[in-house]
Amino acid sequence: MHARLVRSAAIAVAAAGTFTWAPAASAEPSQPTPSASAGPAEAPAPDAGSVEITTKDTAGNALPGAVLLLLDSAGQEAGHGKTDAQGELTFSDLAPGVYRLKETASGSPLHEVVADQDVIVTPGATTRLTITDPFKAAKVLVQAKDDKTGKLLPGATVNIGTGTSTLLTLTTGAKGTASGELPMSSRKAQFWVKEIEAPDGYDLYKPTKTFTADPGAPVTVTVTNAKTTTTPKPDPSGKPTHTPTDTPASPGKPNSGTEGAAPSASGSDTPEADSSSTAATPVGDSTPKTPTGSLAHTGADATPWLIGGAAGLIAAGGGALAVARRSRSRTDSHTDDSTGS
Numbered sequence: 001m002h003a004r005l006v007r008s009a010a011i012a013v014a015a016a017g018t019f020t021w022a023p024a025a026s027a028e029p030s031q032p033t034p035s036a037s038a039g040p041a042e043a044p045a046p047d048a049g050s051v052e053i054t055t056k057d058t059a060g061n062a063l064p065g066a067v068l069l070l071l072d073s074a075g076q077e078a079g080h081g082k083t084d085a086q087g088e089l090t091f092s093d094l095a096p097g098v099y100r101l102k103e104t105a106s107g108s109p110l111h112e113v114v115a116d117q118d119v120i121v122t123p124g125a126t127t128r129l130t131i132t133d134p135f136k137a138a139k140v141l142v143q144a145k146d147d148k149t150g151k152l153l154p155g156a157t158v159n160i161g162t163g164t165s166t167l168l169t170l171t172t173g174a175k176g177t178a179s180g181e182l183p184m185s186s187r188k189a190q191f192w193v194k195e196i197e198a199p200d201g202y203d204l205y206k207p208t209k210t211f212t213a214d215p216g217a218p219v220t221v222t223v224t225n226a227k228t229t230t231t232p233k234p235d236p237s238g239k240p241t242h243t244p245t246d247t248p249a250s251p252g253k254p255n256s257g258t259e260g261a262a263p264s265a266s267g268s269d270t271p272e273a274d275s276s277s278t279a280a281t282p283v284g285d286s287t288p289k290t291p292t293g294s295l296a297h298t299g300a301d302a303t304p305w306l307i308g309g310a311a312g313l314i315a316a317g318g319g320a321l322a323v324a325r326r327s328r329s330r331t332d333s334h335t336d337d338s339t340g341s
């Protein structure tokens with residue numbers, strides 16, 4: 001019924017000479033159109049970050065020419081380059097995440113490279129990182145020598161250090177040498193060496209020597225040892241090591257020593273007198289004998305008495321010899337007379 005009324009109105013307007021298409025909005029129900037905001041919204045692009053690197057040594061000096069490599073989390077290269085004259089290098093336009101930084105060259109023959117390290121990049125920010133390259137170690141060679149012959153000596157132990165710190169302890173081997181590495185904190189450093197144990201048969205080298213070393217360069221240090229002086233061992237028997245000297249002989253008689261002394265005629269326990277003193281004493285003299293090796297100081301010289309006693313002995317001996325000859329002559333004469341008769 002409603003549809004017929006609409007058609008009749010349109011025909012009536014056309015008969016009057018005027019055509020107008022004015023569809024009634026309510027004649028047919030409208031379908032809603034999809035809205036642009038109805039679908040899921042796209043995520044905005046993330047902001048990139050950067051890494052700014054500065055390289056220097058332990059003394060604080062900038063290191064130009066250091067070669068650096070940056071790897072992403074998948075191990076792919078994200079950037080590489082060399083530090084400039086100020087020791088700086090920047091990696092830009094990096095997606096946020098964790099990266100691996102590798103130093104492949106220090107750019108200096110005096111410096112070592114550092115170990116690999118992780119770097120975190122945050123959105124829209126610059127990560128600043130300082131790399132400190134250590135100096136190369138100095139290579140030290142220690143020698144122990146005989147101070148007279150220069151022969152290399154095994155078994156010498158030394159300490160090497162700087163200031164109050166001991167850095168190395170080395171012992172010379174069979175060839176008389178030992179080697180090690182000394183850490184360096186500057187382009188030139190001073191060290192000391194002190195022997196704490198000497199080779200067998202040698203005295204300890206007591207002075208402390210100093211020397212200088214350069215990074216990565218060899219240096220030789222020499223200590224000299226003197227042979228230990230041996231002293232004679234004491235005689236366990238307790239006997240004196242010197243030979244006693246003989247007592248000077250009395251005038252007129254050779255010195256025969258104590259071994260030639262005649263035993264005491266009295267047979268008593270009185271010590272035997274020196275033979276030289278016995279020979280010099282006149283017969284029948286009852287004066288006490290002077291101790292061996294000295295004469296009693298009586299205020300008079302004993303030499304005339306000694307000479308007189310010796311002369312008396314010689315005269316008595318001559319008289320006895322004459323009497324003996326005379327007796328023998330008489331005996332011979334008596335024997336001849338008896339034979340003749």
